Amino acid sequence: MTHISALTPPVVKKSTQVQTLSCIAGVCQAVTLASVVRQHKGTTLVVSSDTPSALSLELELNYLLSADGIKVRLFPDRETLPYDSFSPHQDLISQRLETLSQITQADHSVVIVPVSTLMMRLPPKSFLSANVFVLKKGDKYQLQDVRQHLTDTGYHLVEQVYEHGEFAIRGSILDIFPTGVNMPLRIELFDDEVETIRHFDPETQRSLHPVDAIRLLPAKEFPTDSAAIEGFRQRYRRRFEVIVKEPESVYQLVSRNLMPAGIENYLPLFFDDIATLFDYLPKDTQLVTLGDIEKSARAHLQEVEHRYLDRRVDPLRPLLAPKELYLLIEELFAAFKPLPRYQFIAPSSEANDDKASVIDAHxxxxxxxxxxxxxxxxxxxxxxxxxxxxxxxxxxxxxxxxxxxxxxxxxxxxxxxxxxxxxxxxxxxxxxxxxxxxxxxxxxxxxxxxxxxxxxxxxxGHRISQQRRREKQRQISNDALIKNLAELKVGQPIVHIEHGVALYQGLITLDTGGLVAEYLQLEYAGGDKLYVPVSNLHLISRYSMGADGDAHLNKLGNETWAKAKNKAIEKIRDVAAELLDVYARRQARPGESCAIDEEEYAQFAHGFPFEETVDQESAIHAVLADMQSPTAMDRLVCGDVGFGKTEVAMRAAFVAVNAGKQVVVLVPTTLLAQQHYENFKDRFADWPVVTEVMSRFRTAKEQDQVLKQLEEGKVDIVIGTHKLLQSQVKFENLGLLIIDEEHRFGVRQKEKIKALRANVDILTLTATPIPRTLNMAMSGMRDLSIIATPPAKRLAVKTFVREFDLATVREAILREILRGGQVYYLHNNVETIEKCAQDIIDLLPEARVVVAHGQMRERDLERVMSDFYHQRFNVLVCTTIIETGIDVPSANTIIIERADTFGLAQLHQLRGRVGRSHHQAYAYLMTPHPKRMTSDARKRLEAIDALEDLGAGFMLATQDLEIRGAGELLGEEQSGHISKIGFSLYMEMLESAVKALKQGKEPSLAQMLNQQCEIELRIPALLPEAYVGDVNIRLSLYKRIAGCETEAALDELKVELIDRFGLLPEATKNLMEMTLYKHQATRLGATKIEVHATGGSIEFSNDHVIDPGFIIGLLQSQPQIYRMEGPNKLKFSLPAETAKDRLALVKLLLEQLSQHQSQHRLGDK
CATH class of the missing domain: 3.40.50.11140 (Rossmann fold)
Structure with a gap:
């Protein structure tokens, strides 16, 4: 046994030679392994015994080899269980195929793989090489051929591209999100020549930077062309000797080119020959194994065998034998044999022999x-x-x-x-x-x-999770989140301002007298139909139901709607006045403006290790503007868990401290206080800022010391729980109060917070705002910033609502712990929680289970949470105490028992505890039989199931408010009006009334009802179906066009439409021009403009802004052209045959009227 240095391991030259290195895990292993990699100029395959060690090794080797230019690649697991009825996330497939294509290049690199992943059989190497397709700028392709190739290699044709493996075709534009690429691409062809290739943002669909060529890898690990499907059918029949006729059987689904979830378990049936990772490795590969590989491989095969025996009884999904999908132990070690090999073993290992070189480390x-x-x-x-x-x-x-x-x-x-x-x-x-x-x-x-x-x-004894630099990605505008009509489904209730509540029955194209136009089809009580032209979309809003459930449809031509609307309008004026009173009192609150040292602030901002998302940037700008204004700030920052609210708070804290103010950060739990303290300490590390924490982690003596320093002004930032609200806490110069998750504080604590509010800046952070807070913010009483952009690489949490059963629980926990993750199991009953934990231990003896609940002694609870954070346990059986807990990036599955008993905000918050990393996270909401649940509970679960999207917290809060009915917000009486006219319309009218009162005007009925001028030119004005195929995208674009009030906004939208769908058709140009004139005419007080071949008319409201003298002048000077019909209708005789003529005529008239506005509206007299 020889003792050697970690920096000079012996070189293995012969192909069959095995060099055993006795080495302790951790730094010693990583440093020695880095030396082994440097010595060998080809590829090194590193096989770890489990997934967690592979992940930490990737971090360590990337760090140690960064200066050597050696590439470190992790071949990821599929993150599904053997014989699973799940398919891997598309991002994982993308990473796997990209890694496989890179491994074949003989370069100086490391490939890290857990042994369980190494044992999986893979598609043959020829599949990858034969299906790589390169698109270059300037080359010629038939779009139909490209489409066929993409379909054959597993890409999925969609209307709009969001994820890996999707493509869309619109005219001569191809959008595609290729495997192994971070951002999707847009390819524009001119005839059959590739004119441009540009990356684009999947959320905004806007084009970004250009590239010259793209390499398209397959989107699946198997082919999906007709020859491959036929091959699958033949091999299936040979293998199972039986054909199942049921349409949902694997055989019948694949025959129809529908790939069922878990199809990867049939991979060998797509190929004549199957491969393993060893077939992809270059010839000069050396092998390194870490730990007891054989033991891990046997344990994995045992689990495979166990699941095979459990599941092979399903005739719809007959299973291939384990040896057809995985390497057996003998095959694995036979594949090791030809490779020169280093075998790392623990010093205490039985495999230790006299020939082992011992790394001199202790x-x-x-x-x-x-x-x-x-x-x-x-x-x-x-x-x-x-x-x-x-x-x-x-x-x-x-x-x-x-x-x-x-x-x-x-x-x-x-x-x-x-x-x-x-x-x-x-x-x-x-x-x-x-x-x-x-x-x-x-x-x-x-x-x-x-x-x-x-x-x-x-x-x-613990590890703080590493932060990785993230790229700027995925930007969702708040407007899209709040007002997107694209989510409208046929059969949903909507509100027409003039006619009331109806059911939306889709978009329909009608030909009226030779003029083709699109209409929304609405169905009222009694089956009456109303067709609303898309140009009048501003009259439509979503109907959000109150607590009673179903919408009460109005009858066309009935007085009921008008009465309900008018009653609501009367009340809204009073509510608006009340809100404004609160707003005025808040504005009158003295505050001190904070001066910002631009240079120092820029330096601090530069220390943020990630790219800010667009939402984050706008929230930061809003907060800084508030702090610089002389009135006190009261801003609510709403964003999903982990979306970067803390950085917004840190920037505000920096500005306050720099201006000589003290900052209080108020959090609901001790553990959260500790985590915030560590994060703030970390972020302010390079600045002379004193940060302290008031929590039970500190002794009484230490806490007294902090109190003394606070009073003397020696502490700049203090973080703590409600203890900071006690009367003995005094500040020298408090300037900013940051409140995290305000709704977690009790009534008495909230009163104390109110007292603190006197004249300091307030910044409230929340993931799901409580409805009252949200509404005050929405109606201008508090300022609201929404962060709806997820960090890059963060995947939405896959949510399942399931009736409780132990098999699902076992599978969910097993899937997570096998990929090296951790599980929250939420059982919200302290009396039976220990029994529940024991049941899980009986169900899964290999799980390391620990219990946490609010009745434990505080110190014990902290120890348990700390142990779970540091991965000493992998299943935490707990109560809702975890709702505002610390971040555990490796916890990616949560199972919630009796999910029907939780509120929507709470369910969303709990689900947000998982999915903090770039691994697919799962949430299982376990319920009793549907008949044992209330209709409200069912609706809540449907809502959270539907909103898997990241950044959905804000939408959930709005929906939560709708489900409960808005009684809590404005009292029962208002709640009645809201349920009659719908929450969205109520809020629109309230916002309009508040706006008017702020400007010192009486709220006008027309403004509150969003009345706009109608323009009827009898010319085609629509988005043709041939231009935008998807009905939902078309509907949301109509809404966006209707919302463009300026030429600049319309121009921006034009650029986007041309970018996404190609050149604008004439009918779409007409629609956009008419929209612009409609807004101009509305501002002038016109209510209707009509133009036909020989003339037309303009109708005015009573409070128009046109100078009456100008109209009298027109009538006197050109009586043959202009005449009045009634007090408000100006008729004119001017020829306008074509669409172009009619638009030009409207433009000319509006320009003339704009130049002759009176100083006040007639209605103001």
Whole structure:
């Protein structure tokens, strides 16, 4: 047994040679492995025993090899169980196929794979190489051929491209989201030549930067062309010797080219020959295995066998045997044989033999901080006195600053280094780096060079999750979230301002006297139909139901609607006045404007490790503008969990502290206070800002010290729970109050917050605003910023509403823990929670289960949560205590028992606990039999099931408000009016009334009812079906066109339409021009304009703004052209044969009228 240095492992030259290295896990293993990779100029295949170690190794090797230009690739698992009825997420398939295509290139690289993933059989190498398709600018292609190729290789034809593996064709424009690419692409052809290729944003559908060529990989791990389908059918018949006639059987579905979920379990039936990862590896590959690979492989095969026996009874889905889908142990080790191999084993391993080279490294003694002692780092201090060299590793800049401070207390002053290698090559005794290295050790690099590498794990027993730089991606406009009519489904109730509540029955094209136009078809009580031209979409709003459930349809031509509407209007005026009173009092609140040091602020902003999303940027700008204004800020920032609200708060805190003010961050739980404290400390690490936390983690003496420093102004930012609201907490100069999740505080605490509000700036952060808060914000009493853009790579949480059964529970937990993740199991009954935990242990003995609930002693609860955070347990059986808990990025499945008993906001909040990383997250909402649930509960579950979208928290709050009825907001009386006219219309009218009163005007009926001028030119004005095929996209575009009030807004939309759908048809140009004139005419007080071949008319409202003298002048000077009909209708005789003539005539008339406006409206007299 020879002892060697981690930097000089022996070189393995012969193909069949196996070199065993005895090495402790963690830094020692990562450093030695990096040396092994550097020595070999080809590909290194690293096989780990499980998924978590593969993930952490990817981080460590990327760090250690970054300067060498060596590519580190992880071949990801499918993240499904053997014989699962799930298919992998499309993003994972994309990553897998991209990695497979890169592995074949013989370069200096590392491929990391867990052994369970390595054992899966894969498509043959020829499948990938034969199906790569390159599109270049300037080359010629038949669009039909490209379409066929995409369909044959698994791409899915859609109306609008959002995800990997989708494509859309509109005229000569092809949109596609190729496998292995971060952003979709838009290809424009001129005839059959590729004119441009540009990336585009999948949310806004706007084009971004151009590229010269794209490489299209298949979208699935198997072909889907007709020959492949026929091949599947033949192999299926040979293999199972039976054909199942049921249409939902795998055989019949694939025969119809419908790929069922879990089709990957039939991969061999698509090919004559099947491959493994070994077939993709270049010839010069060397192999590295970590830990007991054989033991892990056997355990995996056992699980495969178990699931095979469990599931093979289903005649609709007969199963292939395990050996057809996975390598057996003998095959795996036979594939290892020809490769030169390093075998890393633990020093205590039975596999240790005399030939093993032992890496000269030792575990560190226990040097962890002991907070019970007067000097917590006493053990480290003693150890440091006898050590040759020490390198400390912190996990972020903020942690580095905290560590420097702690080490300074025991007279240790390390030198800062930018990289591990830089310290090793120096002769400095004491160093400190920022790195993802975990689990330190004493490493010997030479007889007189022993380095103790101490990570935070050794000192504090936990790991702060690494942040990765994210790209700017996915931007959703709030307007789209709030007002998008595209979600309208046929049969849903909607409101027509003039005729009341009806059912929407779709878009219909009608030919009236040779003029083709599109109409919304509405059905009223008694089956009466109303056809609303798309140019009048402003009269339509969604009907949001109150608590009673179904909408009460109005009858056409009946007085009921008019009465209900008029009653609501009367009341709305009073409500608006009341709201304005509150608004005025708030505006009158004295505040101090904060001056912003632009240079220092820019430097602080630059320290944010991610790209800001568009929503985040606009929220930050709004907050800074509020802080600079002389009135006190009261802003609500609403955004889903993990969407970057904290950064908005940190920017505000920085501005306040820089202006000499103190900041309070109020949170509902101690654990959250601790996490915020660590995050703030981290973010302000490079600034002279003193941040403190008031929580039970601090001794009474420490808390008294913080209180004293707060009063003296020595603490800039203090974070804590409601304890900060106690009377003994005094501030020297409080300037900003940040409240996280306000609805989690009790009534008494809210009263205390109100008292604090006197004249400080208030910033409230929330994921799901409580309805009252939301409505006050919507009607202008508080300012509202919405962050609806998810961070890049964050996948929506897959939500399942299921009747409770143990098989689903077992499968959900198993799927998560096998991919190295963690599970929240929510059982909201303290009395039976221990039994529930025991049931899970009986169901899954391999799970590491722990219990957490609010009746535990606080210290015990904190310990449990900390242990779960640091992955010592992988299933947390808990109550709703986790609702505002700490972030656990590796917890990606939540199972909620009796989901029917929770409110919508709460369910959304709970679901937000998972899906904090780029792994697909799952939420299982378990319910009793549907008959045992209330109709409200069913509606809540349907709502949360439908809103899987990221950023849906805001929509959920609106919907929650609708489900409960808005009685809570404005009292029962208002609730009645709301349910009669619908929430959306009520809010529109209220907003309009508030706006008018703010300007010192009486709210006008026309304004409140959103009345616009009608223009009737009898010319084609629509989005032809041939131009925009999808009816829902067409409907939302009509709504957007109707909402463009200026020429600039219309021009911007024109650019987008040309970009997405090609050149505008004449009918669409007409529609956009008419929209512009409609808004101009409305502002002038016109109510209707008609133009036909020989003339037309303009009707005015009583409060128009046209100078009467100008109209009298027209009548006197040109009586043969102009005449009045009644008091408000001006008729004119002017020829206008064509569409162009009629539009030009309307433009001319409106220009003349605009130049002759009176100084006040007639209605103002």
């Amino acid at each position: 575990l560190l003694p226990d040097i962890s901080a002991n907070h019970k002692l007067k000097h917590p780092l006493l053990a480290l201090q003693d150890y440091a006195q006898g050590a040759q060299r020490i390198l400390f590793s912190a996990e972020s800049e903020g942690r580095r600053e905290a560590l420097l401070e702690l080490l300074g207390k025991i007279q240790l002053k390390p030198t800062l280094f930018s990289h591990f290698n830089e310290f090793i090559q120096s002769d400095v005794k004491l160093g400190l780096i920022v790195s993802p290295l975990s689990r330190g050790c004493l490493l010997k690099f030479g007889p007189r060079d022993a380095v103790s590498i101490i990570c935070e794990t050794e000192l504090f």
